[in-house]
Amino acid sequence: MEGINHFEVDSGLSHAHADASVTSAGVGTWAFDPATRSFEGSLTTHSLLGFPEGQEIVFETLLSRIRDEDARRLAEALEAAADLDVQIRVLRDGQQHWLRVRGGVVGTTDRLSGVILDIDRQKTVEEALRTREEHLRSILDTVPDAMIVIDETGVIQRFSRAAERMFGYTEQEAVGRNINLLMPEPDRTRHDDYLDRYRKTGERRIIGVGRIATGKRVDGSTFPIHLSVGEMNSAGRRYFTGFLRDLTEQQRTQANLQQLQSEIAHVSRLSAMGEMASALAHELNQPLAAISNYMKGSRRLLAASPDPNAATIKTALDKASEQAIRAGQIIRRLRDFVLRRESERRIESVGRLVEEAAALGLVGAREAGVLLRLHLDSASDLVVADRVQVQQVLVNLLRNAMEAMSESARRELTVASARVFDGMVEISVSDTGPGLPDTVLAKLFQPFFTTKEAGMGVGLSISRTIIEAHGGQMRAETNPTGGATFRFTLPAAA
Amino acid sequence: MASEALVYVVDDDDAMRDSLAFLLGAAGFTVHVFDSAPSFLAALPNGQSGCLVTDVRMPGMDGIELLKRVKHANPRLSVVIMTGHGDVPLAVEAMKLGALEFIEKPFEDERLVETIRAALTGAADAAHGEAATAQMTARIESLSPRERQVMQGLVEGLSNKAIARDYDISPRTVEVYRANLMTKMQAANLSELVRMAMRAGLLKD
Numbered sequence: 001m002e003g004i005n006h007f008e009v010d011s012g013l014s015h016a017h018a019d020a021s022v023t024s025a026g027v028g029t030w031a032f033d034p035a036t037r038s039f040e041g042s043l044t045t046h047s048l049l050g051f052p053e054g055q056e057i058v059f060e061t062l063l064s065r066i067r068d069e070d071a072r073r074l075a076e077a078l079e080a081a082a083d084l085d086v087q088i089r090v091l092r093d094g095q096q097h098w099l100r101v102r103g104g105v106v107g108t109t110d111r112l113s114g115v116i117l118d119i120d121r122q123k124t125v126e127e128a129l130r131t132r133e134e135h136l137r138s139i140l141d142t143v144p145d146a147m148i149v150i151d152e153t154g155v156i157q158r159f160s161r162a163a164e165r166m167f168g169y170t171e172q173e174a175v176g177r178n179i180n181l182l183m184p185e186p187d188r189t190r191h192d193d194y195l196d197r198y199r200k201t202g203e204r205r206i207i208g209v210g211r212i213a214t215g216k217r218v219d220g221s222t223f224p225i226h227l228s229v230g231e232m233n234s235a236g237r238r239y240f241t242g243f244l245r246d247l248t249e250q251q252r253t254q255a256n257l258q259q260l261q262s263e264i265a266h267v268s269r270l271s272a273m274g275e276m277a278s279a280l281a282h283e284l285n286q287p288l289a290a291i292s293n294y295m296k297g298s299r300r301l302l303a304a305s306p307d308p309n310a311a312t313i314k315t316a317l318d319k320a321s322e323q324a325i326r327a328g329q330i331i332r333r334l335r336d337f338v339l340r341r342e343s344e345r346r347i348e349s350v351g352r353l354v355e356e357a358a359a360l361g362l363v364g365a366r367e368a369g370v371l372l373r374l375h376l377d378s379a380s381d382l383v384v385a386d387r388v389q390v391q392q393v394l395v396n397l398l399r400n401a402m403e404a405m406s407e408s409a410r411r412e413l414t415v416a417s418a419r420v421f422d423g424m425v426e427i428s429v430s431d432t433g434p435g436l437p438d439t440v441l442a443k444l445f446q447p448f449f450t451t452k453e454a455g456m457g458v459g460l461s462i463s464r465t466i467i468e469a470h471g472g473q474m475r476a477e478t479n480p481t482g483g484a485t486f487r488f489t490l491p492a493a494a
Numbered sequence: 495m496a497s498e499a500l501v502y503v504v505d506d507d508d509a510m511r512d513s514l515a516f517l518l519g520a521a522g523f524t525v526h527v528f529d530s531a532p533s534f535l536a537a538l539p540n541g542q543s544g545c546l547v548t549d550v551r552m553p554g555m556d557g558i559e560l561l562k563r564v565k566h567a568n569p570r571l572s573v574v575i576m577t578g579h580g581d582v583p584l585a586v587e588a589m590k591l592g593a594l595e596f597i598e599k600p601f602e603d604e605r606l607v608e609t610i611r612a613a614l615t616g617a618a619d620a621a622h623g624e625a626a627t628a629q630m631t632a633r634i635e636s637l638s639p640r641e642r643q644v645m646q647g648l649v650e651g652l653s654n655k656a657i658a659r660d661y662d663i664s665p666r667t668v669e670v671y672r673a674n675l676m677t678k679m680q681a682a683n684l685s686e687l688v689r690m691a692m693r694a695g696l697l698k699d
Contacts, residue, residue: 293513296603
């Protein structure tokens with residue numbers, strides 16, 4: 001090819017002579033006179049252009065066999081009577097072929113002369129390359145990760161569609177500028193040094209490893225990204241390709257989850273306090289009421305007594321029973337204060353409540369080999385509930401179920417929902433653990449009753465308090481096939 | 495006092511049961527005690543009049559269930575429900591099921607004694623009913639329309655917030671109305687308010 005590029009047509013050389021030296025390479029020669037518009041070609045030229053041997057190549061006929069825009073370019077180039085290099089598509093044997101026409105002015109005449117060669121293969125390769133590149137680009141445009149290519153001095157070479165969306169710059173704006181454009185300080189001023197250091201030491205700090213970094217948008221706002229960098233060498237030059245993922249959404253989800261967890265923990269503590277206060281109130285109310293009753297009874301008996309001290313004793317008894325009543329009220333107020341935070345009841349989806357509770361409650365479930373099945377009745381999905389409180393109940397039941405199955409061979413956890421009587425929706429949590437002995441079943445919901453070594457015994461008691469506050473009921477049973485089922489009801493929203 | 499007019503106390507707590515028997519005995523009543531709802535039902539003679547004083551929360555059959563059975567088997571028996579911590583839905587349920595009173599422990603002896611006395615002399619429904627109803631109706635009439643709305647919400651078991659939402663006012667305003675209406679109704683607490691509302695016919699199903 002190199003030789004052909006520098007091919008010079010000697011004016012004194014006959015076509016036949018020149019042709020002999022180039023035919024083998026698929027190269028034809030030609031001559032053109034702009035004044036007469038006569039076109040002469042060698043044998044190879046004839047066959048390349050699709051004219052039978054010996055037939056005169058009429059210029060107009062030739063142009064008609066060339067694709068319109070190519071024909072126009074060729075005609076213009078020839079008529080300009082100057083050096084030319086035109087690629088044309090010719091229709092030959094019903095197929096399109098790529099040819100390259102090169103030429104120049106012969107001597108001091110107006111005539112042009114040159115070569116014509118077959119570039120079909122080159123074009124096919126080019127086409128394939130372009131298709132592959134377009135394919136690659138479309139893939140890169142589709143992946144949610146942004147892709148940015150920089151050279152070894154940090155100048156942006158490629159900037160994918162996702163990168164445009166992520167940073168707010170167009171590819172045109174970004175290409176040619178230093179990558180530190182997309183970084184906040186201190187990376188912004190240091191990035192050139194990072195590249196420099198890598199060039200000198202070859203020490204990889206990020207390449208092939210990936211790390212969390214901060215990106216800066218065109219509007220100056222920053223956001224978390226995960227960045228992985230690859231290195232490549234092309235035509236003796238070094239390039240770096242960065243894949244970037246926007247972590248904003250992921251971090252938000254994580255933050256939400258953490259907030260939900262801390263909310264539940266908070267309510268859990270509050271309820272535990274409320275439950276303890278409630279349990280105390282209940283336990284203390286009985287003796288206090290009994291004390292009050294005994295004293296009031298004594299006072300009544302004393303009313304008929306002639307004893308001179310009777311009046312004083314009566315006063316003392318009155319004061320004592322007032323104090324008993326006061327003590328009861330203090331405890332009741334404490335309970336009301338702690339437990340009766342205004343409950344936030346809204347219309348909630350059972351599916352979502354269960355899903356979120358499972359996300360919180362079943363941490364480690366897969367590792368523990370627990371299989372979760374959901375049988376949720378979509379027709380009765382909506383209930384009126386305080387989301388956090390009911391999730392607390394669900395988390396509690398799910399964790400209990402997981403713990404109950406820790407020694408079991410079969411570990412299946414089923415959460416089901418169904419519409420039951422009186423406009424209520426029942427949610428059940430069943431496990432395949434050892435089930436509940438009758439002795440446990442009787443005391444299950446009592447505060448401070450626990451079968452666990454480290455348990456406080458308030459979980460189920462709180463759960464029942466919550467469900468009852470919703471106007472629902474909660475109970476437990478042993479399954480016929482073993483394992484336990486806890487059921488509770490909530491008012492249906494529709 | 496008529497000899498057949500008996501007071502029955504049902505409570506699973508020994509001290510509570512014994513002290514009630516002592517108090518009511520000192521007040522002049524003949525008292526029979528039972529440690530559970532089934533043991534009372536087993537001993538209950540048909541057609542017996544009198545007054546049953548029962549705790550709500552008991553293992554096995556609870557006080558509400560006992561109330562239902564007694565009202566079904568023996569409507570002449572008045573029932574007073576005692577609870578350690580009264581909440582509105584429970585009070586409403588008890589009153590709807592026909593309980594004469596719903597009282598929170600510990601309570602003033604005078605109130606319990608008076609209630610039982612009225613029940614036993616048969617004055618309960620008449621005196622307690624008509625005079626009290628007239629009194630309640632008068633008190634309710636003294637309420638402003640907004641106070642009445644808030645009262646209606648409260649006795650239906652709604653939270654301040656829910657009431658505020660229903661009438662599109664702030665929860666703080668609801669608190670003010672609530673305090674005012676409690677004073678006007680002379681109700682010491684919510685379950686007492688529920689009782690009054692029941693009596694005045696504000697809460698019927």
